[in-house]
Structure formats: C-alpha cells, structure tokens
Amino acid sequence: MSRLPGNRLSRRLPAALAGAAAVVALTAGSALVGAGSAAADPQAPAEFTVPIEINVPTDLAALIDQAGAISPEATAALNQLIGTAAADQIAETLGVNLGFTTPAPFMYPAPTVGCGLDGQMATVTLATAQSGPNFPLPPWVEDNQLRFQALPAYIGIPKTSELSVAWINTSTFKGGIVPLDETLPVVDTPLLSKVVDTGDGKVLAAIFGKVDYTDGKSCIVLPTVGSFDA
Structure with missing residues (x-):
C-alpha cells in the first residue's frame, strides 16, 4: 500500500541538509585559504565551489505549500494523494482491504403481508446482498463476507426486527441462520441488515x-432466495 514519508524521513532530511551545509562551509573555507595561498604562490590554483540550492520539502506542511505555489491543480492532486495514503494506512491498521462493491438483489421481491402503501395490507420486500471488500465507504464489508439487507416497501419507522437470513456456502458446505439485528447507533432503530462471515465461495441465501x-x-416477509459470490 502507498505511504507518505513518515517521521523517519522527516528526521533524516534535516540532518542530511545540515551535513550538506557543513560540507559547503568547509569547502568555501578551503577556497579562501586557497585564494590566499595563490597570491603568494602563482603555481597554486584557486579553489572555488558553486552554491547548490536544495529544494526538498522536509515535512507535509512544506509539501502542501509547494503544491499551492505551483497551481490549484497541484493542490487538488496532492489532497487526493494524501487522502488515498491515509485510507491505505487506516486499512492497514484495521487489517482490511480497500475496495468498492454494490449490492446484488435476490432473485425476486419477497411477498409481504400485514402492511402496505395507501392502506393496503400487502406489499413486497426488496432484499440484497453485498460482498466485500467495501472500504472505506460504508457499509464496511470485508473479504469473505456478505452484508444482507431487507427493505420492505412500507413507510414507517421499524421498532423491532425478527428478520433472519438462512445461508449455505456451496463451496465449503458451511451455513447458518442469522438474525438481521444491526441497529442504528444511539436511537437503536433496526437497520434490517447483517454482515455475515460466510467464507469464500458461492453462497445461497433466503431472507x-x-x-x-x-x-x-x-x-x-415471506421467503425470497438468491445466489451470491462472497
């Protein structure tokens, strides 16, 4: 994964620049001594040095200032680079991979009774499964996982959820029945979803x-089924 120069590089650059300055100073001193000797001895050539301008940013703030002095496009590119590097470091710290996926629908909407729109007592529930890795954008799903989600076509605030997903990995023959019990933080409202460690392979599922x-x-919600790659 990509990384921005860390503290180790920041510590080395000032030391290297100080060393370079010392060498230049010593060389300049030698030039003055050489010049004085040349006046007494025409056979001794005068030594001289050419100043070297070192333009290397020693920290992130200097790098940002340098980009701003170049152009707005350079600043935008640097900001994007910093964001990517930060995401890489966060992913490495959490032990997950970067990625982007989209939810895949179950084979058909689940017939749903007892609620509906405009006073009707029947509707449908859309169900999806999303594979990983999906990070850093939410919802966070890792490798070898599926996030199952149910969305009844009913306008209301869920109070409790007794939804479940039954799944079986046809590659490993492992499976289970898991409640969709994720909740919205603080208000504790059911999200009607769940991230399941299904393992790698083809997964059959029913909500x-x-x-x-x-x-x-x-x-x-009557059952709906689907087939997904985890």
Whole structure:
C-alpha cells in the first residue's frame, strides 16, 4: 500500500541538509585559504565551489505549500494523494482491504403481508446482498463476507426486527441462520441488515421473518432466495 514519508524521513532530511551545509562551509573555507595561498604562490590554483540550492520539502506542511505555489491543480492532486495514503494506512491498521462493491438483489421481491402503501395490507420486500471488500465507504464489508439487507416497501419507522437470513456456502458446505439485528447507533432503530462471515465461495441465501413498526403495523416477509459470490 502507498505511504507518505513518515517521521523517519522527516528526521533524516534535516540532518542530511545540515551535513550538506557543513560540507559547503568547509569547502568555501578551503577556497579562501586557497585564494590566499595563490597570491603568494602563482603555481597554486584557486579553489572555488558553486552554491547548490536544495529544494526538498522536509515535512507535509512544506509539501502542501509547494503544491499551492505551483497551481490549484497541484493542490487538488496532492489532497487526493494524501487522502488515498491515509485510507491505505487506516486499512492497514484495521487489517482490511480497500475496495468498492454494490449490492446484488435476490432473485425476486419477497411477498409481504400485514402492511402496505395507501392502506393496503400487502406489499413486497426488496432484499440484497453485498460482498466485500467495501472500504472505506460504508457499509464496511470485508473479504469473505456478505452484508444482507431487507427493505420492505412500507413507510414507517421499524421498532423491532425478527428478520433472519438462512445461508449455505456451496463451496465449503458451511451455513447458518442469522438474525438481521444491526441497529442504528444511539436511537437503536433496526437497520434490517447483517454482515455475515460466510467464507469464500458461492453462497445461497433466503431472507424471511417479520418487522414491527412504531405505528403498530407488522410486515410479515415471506421467503425470497438468491445466489451470491462472497
């Protein structure tokens, strides 16, 4: 993964620049002594040095200032580079891989009874599964995982969730039945979702169960099935 120069490089550059300055000073002193000797002895050639300008940023602030002096495009490019490097470092610290995925739908919307739009007592529930790695953008899903999500076509705030996903990995023959019990932090509202460690392989899954809402309605979700690559 890409990294910006760390503290080790920041410590080495000032020391290197100080060493270079010392060498230049010593050489300049030798030039003055050489010049004085040349006046007494015409056979001794005068020594001289050419000043060397070193323009190397020693820290991130100097690098940002240098980009700003070049152009707005350089600043934008540097900001993007810094953001990428920071994401790399965060991913490495958390032990996850960078990536971007999109949810895949189940084979068909799940028939849903007990709730609906415009006073109807039936509707459908859309269900999806999202593979990893999906990081750093939410939702965070790692390798060998699937995030299952149910979305009943009903306008209301979920109160409790009794939805579950049954899954089996056809490559490893491992599986289970897991509640979709993730909740929104602080307010503890059900998200009707769950990240499941399915392992690598082809995964068959079915979502089913019930969602109770704060207005007293209950959506009973009949099973829908799907096939996904984890």
